[in-house]
Amino acid sequence: MSDCKLTAGCAERDITPRNSQFLYGYPYVERMSTGAHDPLTSSALYVSDGRQQALFISNEIIYLTKASVARIREGIAARAEIPSSNIFVATTHTHSGPVTVEIVMSRNDSVVKPVDPEYLQYVENSAIEAGCNAIASAVPAEAAFAVADATGVGTNRHDPAGPRDMDVPVMVVRNRATKQYLGCMLVCSMHPTVLHEDSKLCSGDFPHFTRARLQSELLGSGCPVVYFTGTAGDQSPRHVTRANTFAEAQRLGEIVADSVISHLKEINFSDEVPVKTEHTLLELPKRIFPSVEDAARHRHEAKSYFEKIKTDGSASPQQIRTAEVDWFGSEEALLLATLAEKDELGAVYQTCLPAEINVIKVGDWSFVGWPGEVFAEFGLTLKGNHRNVSLITYANGELQGYVVTKEAHEKGFYEAGNSFFDISAGYLMLEATDKILNRI
Numbered sequence: 001m002s003d004c005k006l007t008a009g010c011a012e013r014d015i016t017p018r019n020s021q022f023l024y025g026y027p028y029v030e031r032m033s034t035g036a037h038d039p040l041t042s043s044a045l046y047v048s049d050g051r052q053q054a055l056f057i058s059n060e061i062i063y064l065t066k067a068s069v070a071r072i073r074e075g076i077a078a079r080a081e082i083p084s085s086n087i088f089v090a091t092t093h094t095h096s097g098p099v100t101v102e103i104v105m106s107r108n109d110s111v112v113k114p115v116d117p118e119y120l121q122y123v124e125n126s127a128i129e130a131g132c133n134a135i136a137s138a139v140p141a142e143a144a145f146a147v148a149d150a151t152g153v154g155t156n157r158h159d160p161a162g163p164r165d166m167d168v169p170v171m172v173v174r175n176r177a178t179k180q181y182l183g184c185m186l187v188c189s190m191h192p193t194v195l196h197e198d199s200k201l202c203s204g205d206f207p208h209f210t211r212a213r214l215q216s217e218l219l220g221s222g223c224p225v226v227y228f229t230g231t232a233g234d235q236s237p238r239h240v241t242r243a244n245t246f247a248e249a250q251r252l253g254e255i256v257a258d259s260v261i262s263h264l265k266e267i268n269f270s271d272e273v274p275v276k277t278e279h280t281l282l283e284l285p286k287r288i289f290p291s292v293e294d295a296a297r298h299r300h301e302a303k304s305y306f307e308k309i310k311t312d313g314s315a316s317p318q319q320i321r322t323a324e325v326d327w328f329g330s331e332e333a334l335l336l337a338t339l340a341e342k343d344e345l346g347a348v349y350q351t352c353l354p355a356e357i358n359v360i361k362v363g364d365w366s367f368v369g370w371p372g373e374v375f376a377e378f379g380l381t382l383k384g385n386h387r388n389v390s391l392i393t394y395a396n397g398e399l400q401g402y403v404v405t406k407e408a409h410e411k412g413f414y415e416a417g418n419s420f421f422d423i424s425a426g427y428l429m430l431e432a433t434d435k436i437l438n439r440i
Contacts, residue, residue, distance in 0.1 A: 010043070010182045014039050016039045017119050024062050025097075044057045046135045059127055060204040061092070063398045075125075076131040088396065108332070145363060149167070153166075154235055154239070170185070183226065184223070193238075207229075230390065231374045280357050285422040285424055286421060292334070295333050355371050355399060356369070379391040
């Protein structure tokens, strides 16, 4: 690697459960899987410029804890010569995959099953295998970058005309000698929630169909697609879906894929692609929760409103769903207020903190990793401050839920009601990220 030219490798491993698992993501629904519509995967892309190296891994599950990420990193670092801090591990956040993290807000949901330790170990081992194989398969390579458009896949879930980020940054790598594609990485800022609680099949949701279309129309069968979810905390397909079916997931997934394909038709590949990495750790401020009495009052109001519009015939299905989710959020907020009053949240905070921010710069593009379900406004602000930057979320751990804006708090959005950290958390993460990007 002394010539400082790019080398790259990609790999993919199956993480589809081998037995029935509780599918996590929709409250108060007994949802044991009856099979798989499509394979869940752990996909990895490795890059090195001869001086610095980085490894991206995406897993088609809802969350991973910091402890799981640490085990994956340590497992790879023990077998390959790469610093663990240069390994970027995230999840796509599909709501049609097994429960993999104990979320405190689910303690009042009696149907949620505990994490299956055997399945979680299977995921971690598969991610380690994918990462190690990506490194081992690295060859002289060249890379190209593009920005596709996900318009039509979803909107801001509170206001279809509200803040959203439809850009889809894409990095594609190919063998320098043969020009054969090695793999593709992309970031789409949309909740993968076309499929709802009536589906009992494991699935990556619409990102699966994005991957399948890219493989069949451009990359080749089996070519890894490392799919990341961007700032999707307040983004949903809710206002654009015609049904909650696999056919609809396919329609939306192919919107993303077709845009990627069209934008990759005229791109320039280069083997001069520098790689830089940096990360930092933050002790985020804990939230001061409302009183149990105030939380109970809000829960009553949210539930009453949902029951009213569900039965009076005046609301659209989207409005009913929004009201239902607001009610779910109020139930979770009441639980958090109750646990906080009993001083029972300390151990949960310890599993999340310190929060990690890491930046991997490949060529002119900086890929930033944040934990948590992050509102789109933070990614949009970051893009306004820096050129060629993409914020990837659900990365390197989780924050027990949402990273929200001050506006979401002031408007009483349910994500703010059940967020685990103070509303200043996202702004502190933004400030720390700005500093890293200015240095890097």
